[in-house]
Amino acid sequence: MSSPIYIRIHNDLKESIEKGKWQVGDRIPAERELAEKYGVSRMTLRQAVQTLVDEGILERRVGSGTFVARKKVQEKMSGTTSFTQLMENQGKTPSSKTISYQVTTPSLSEQEHLKLNDHDNILRMERIRYADAVPICFEVATLPYSLVKNYQRSQITRSLYQTLQEHGLEIGHAQQTVSASSASEKIADYLKIKRGAPILKLRQITKLTTGLPFEYVRTEYAGERFEFYLEK
Template sequence: MSSPIYIQIHNKIKQTIESGKWKVGDRIPAERELAVHFGVSRMTLRQAVQTLVDEGILERHVGSGTFVARQKVQERMSSGVTSFTEIIESEGKQASSKTISYLVTTPSISESERLDLAAGEKVLRMERIRYADDLPICFEVATLPYNLIKDYARSQISTSLYRTLAENGLEIGHAEQNISATLAPERIAEYLDVKRGAAILRLRQTTRLKDGRPFEYVRTQYVGERFEFFLAK
């Protein structure tokens, strides 16, 4: 099973950056030029580029183009890992999800790296809109090692993954998180019922089991006016 075309292009662009051909701060070629180079539609090319933006590898500058991202200043944070469902229910609200896509496929280079996958391993890539009392809070792309979750029903995974793992004796450990600010592109704005360009909080997270195995690589975009991160130290 081959990867979707946009993931294949994602990999090629990432490899170009890692080879040093495009360096930090460089502007990459325009979408039209790249679409011709790869022989794909601009929509497919745009999806590949947006995936790299969501991963923090590229960054868009309004009116200027797309650039190889600079390393951001980081503050290391640590806290317990809490699922979206648990967070929403703790506020006395009803958590729900709408699954946009659910696909067992070949991982991207980034997904393989984050999940420490061996060659040939498959992943489940799932896109969801997450709600609190029917209000869209975030759009999430979660990638999971297929071997870990292949025996679970789709409803068990798409409704509350953490709860399903716990019920099957898999204890959640810690997570590595990167949080940054961005603006909602057209597709995300439509999913979250906000205007294009609305403030978005972007989270990239790798979550591990107690034994250290990574089981989830998730890219989540939260509506800035509907969600905030709180950390107690």
């Protein structure tokens, strides 16, 4: 099973960064130049770059270009974040709209975060998540296909955590990274907000109590509708 073209470009750019072709703070070539190099459309190239931005590997600077991101100061968060549980705890009705749902080969980042082998496949799904029919966030979730292949699609998209627990798997801890950004045209359209509006980005790797990572999620929240609360 072959990876989408944008994932292959993502992998090549990530490898170039890791090998030192571009250092932290360096500007990578313009999208037009990279699109010509890889022989793809600007849209495909932009999707590859945006994936690296979502992962915190690259960062966009308005009017300047795209740069290799500096490591940010991190605050340790505790607990796991299940959107369904969060909404139900606040008395809201959670729902979602699936944009994409496919079994495919993982990107290098997905493979690393989920500790997968070269021959392993993943389930990657993109969803808009709602609370009382109001769009709250756009989510890209990656799961090891071997873990979920026997579940029905509805069991996964409705509430993955609940499904796992019903089948005897216990949710362990999560590693979470939060950063601020602004809404791209696509995210603004999905979340019904203005382009450039504040966005909270969450990257989360969740493990079972056995220590096995089972979920790698990149989520973009509408800043005007969601906030994170930390308690020490």
